[in-house]
Amino acid sequence: MKEQLVLIGNGMAGMRTVDELLKLAPEKYDITVFGAEPHGNYNRIMLSPVLAGDKTIGEIVIHDFQWYQDHNITLHTGTTVTAIDKGNQSVITAGGTQIYYDRLILATGSNPVILPIDGKELEGVISFRDINDVNIMIETAKTHKKAIVIGGGLLGLEAANGLMIQGMDVSVVHRSNTLMSQQLDQAASDLMLAELQVKGMHFLMNHDTAELVGNERVEKIRFKDGSELDADLVVMAVGVRPNIKLAQDSGIACERGVLVDDTLKTFSDNIYAVGECVQYRNETFGLVAPLYEQAKVCAKQLAHVGGSKYLSSVTATKLKVTGINLFSAGDFIGDNESEVLIYQDTSRHIYKKIVLKENKIIGTVLYGDTTDGNWYFSLLSDEKDISGIREDILFGQHQVDEDLC
Helix, strand or coil, rough: CCEEEEEECCCHHHHHHHHHHHCCCCCCCCEEECCCCCCCCCCCCHHHHCCCCCCCCHHEEEEEEHHHHHHHEEEEEEEEEEECCCCCCEEECCCCCEECCCEEEEECCECCCCCCCCCCCCCCEECCCCCCHHHHHHHHHHHCCEEEEEECCCHHHHHHHHHHHCCCCCEEEECCCCCCCCCCHHHHHHHHHHEEEEEECCCCCCCCCCEEEEECCEEEECCCCEEEEEEEEEEECCCCCCCCHHHHHHHCCCCCCEEEEECCEEECEEECHHHEEEEEEEECCHHHHHHHHHHHHHHHHCCCCCCCCCCCCCCCCEEEEECEEEEECCCCCCCCEEEEEEEHHHHEEEEEEEEECCCHHHHHHHCCCCHHHHHHHHHHCCEEEEHHHHHCCHHHHHHHHHHHH
């Protein structure tokens, strides 16, 4: 008789775990999946191209409904699990359905941060997190003109770009002076700001939002300095937090995220966790690469092939944001003990920065030309001494190889 595996969360991390498990032990479990959204599993990273009109919803689906049927997986869409009864090894839904498990995977993802300000509940105030948010933006753009995006990180800029393509006048409100501060330093941010302004995007840097004003629908955004801006749509893109409420309420150990060990097991019997809801040691996760690594390790544990442990490592971010290529990895700010090599060609919108310590790369930022990103990253990961190629390293691998010939 097959064991019962229940997955709470029908997103990328949880379903990648199921994919990996089916490769290793396709007959071991009867699998039940609960998803809060009314869709199959889709690629959340591709919501930006959907908003920009480059993709359709159908094109970003990873597992359609037929796939679940073909693999004998029971899928409950639009269903929220409200409790985990650890003693009876069962999960209970909002509708009162109770399902028993032998093994349980928590993949509840993260929740968008909503600023705790007056007016946040007004119509026209949304986050940028799921298909429903994208549909609201596309529909709003047909009848309204002025959009405000709060947050100058990756998601905020992607939302702003998509809304511009949909025909709206867009202003990005950012509380600091550095766009995409998790991926860019100040110099690269300044280049991006200038390029996006030329494209028609407006920016209010160093602005703190005080409140949103309107009767039923949002009409204005008011800042802490007293200034105001008209708004028909406000998109909050100010970050995410691990969605741990279900785990906490069920007595599963959590700090900022659901605590897991090297095998992605929680500190409750027979319960695992993967993805953005997880805290491994002191780290939480938002990039796809570590989530997929977690999925592999967790699947091996569930398949009892064992031996695999999750080890968090330095990850590189390679992005194409609003048509601009970016790459960053490691500590690209540095400190008093580090050295910095910089190449900049302002007319071509190219900027390269390599941070060194003891002649080893500890961080890099590339803007506009990311050709050598993977090479720099391998030098960083391998902790290579670059003394012999230091003079040419900013000009890339091709130049270094030519000089060595």
